[in-house]
Amino acid sequence: MDTITPQTWILVAIVAAVALIAFAAFEFRRSRQSQRLRARFGPEYDRAVEAHDSRAKAEAELQQRQARVERLTIVPLTPEDAARFSDEWTALQAEFVDHPQLAVDKADALVRELLVKRGYPMADFEHRAADISVDHPGVVSHYRAAQEIRRRNLDGQVETEELRRAVVHYRALFDDLLEVTEQRPGAVPIHSIRPARPAEVRS
Template sequence: MSAWLTIVLIIVVLVIVAAILFAVRASRRKQLQKTFGPEYDRVVADADSRTEAERELRDREKRHAELELKPLSAESKARYSVAWEEVQIQFVDAPETAVSTADELTTRLIAERGYPTGDYDDQLATLSVAHARTLEHYRDAHAISERSRTGEASTEDLRQALVHYRALFADLLGENPVRSEGAASPAAEPKVPNQQINNHDSDVAGSRPDATSR
């Protein structure tokens, strides 16, 4: 075999290996995008490189796999549904208290499902693996809840917070938290007295318009 043919074979092998590596990387990237949805773009935007971002997401998957997640019993689901209905009723007279209760109720549900609830960032990271599509709701609700503690949230902000909490709450619960035979209809949102808001439609019952238009 001539030296020239040897070089050609080496080049061919290198090209094949590179193609395989590229295909593997593309497949893993596609899987991460499917798993994390809009969270993938957020992590990539915050990281120094796409490689670093994807490493972070794979680490999240590993930590998530180590959790002992538990399905809720029918009794627990019913109990949480009733508790959520009470939060929505409470909102009419005490919106700030209702939002605080919604935060506590959501945190309790997160814990009962088996997710960590200590550090907020760790909580978001582990939730992002299986609940990425409602995670932005939780971020927005948490941000409004923080502003509410300092008196910087309007009544409409608080209503939006409850809508956002409800999105993750329903996702974790596995069903609509407001029962049709309960105190509110399935699509109900917390009501805000007319004199406190103007010209606002209730078109965000189960979805959130976000920056990426997902």
């Protein structure tokens, strides 16, 4: 019966050590990636994990969101545009007293217009929410909550107090999207500002 030579044992040990180091490095990179995505997306990270029932699938989907949004030209508003949007929001809030359902519809339309102005594509709602979550993860839950109330309102299932909450949810997203910069003639859209902090623009 052949015996295993010391050299063979040494080779086996080296291979095992290399494999162990490679596995540890892989786990370390995966852990760091998870930490980065969790820090970037916040509650949206946990929502994605729950939706996919798999951390790996959720992280792959979140990375796809990032890559998709990085290809977009997301621009801040000019002060003039920000002032116009702010004035329109003030008007719809005043209208809520007499026409709450109409005010909710106008809030949804105004948020959509603002998204387009910033450079987000108008896909279906879930794609809009996914795109928003990349740079505005703290408020995308407000968007989902507002849309759910609005959907039930279309079926006649919503009281005035819920409609008021919908407007509050829309306002949270609206404020976060209302980023402003001075744009000079010939200036190139600024990607490097993302994720930017919302400017405090109030009417």
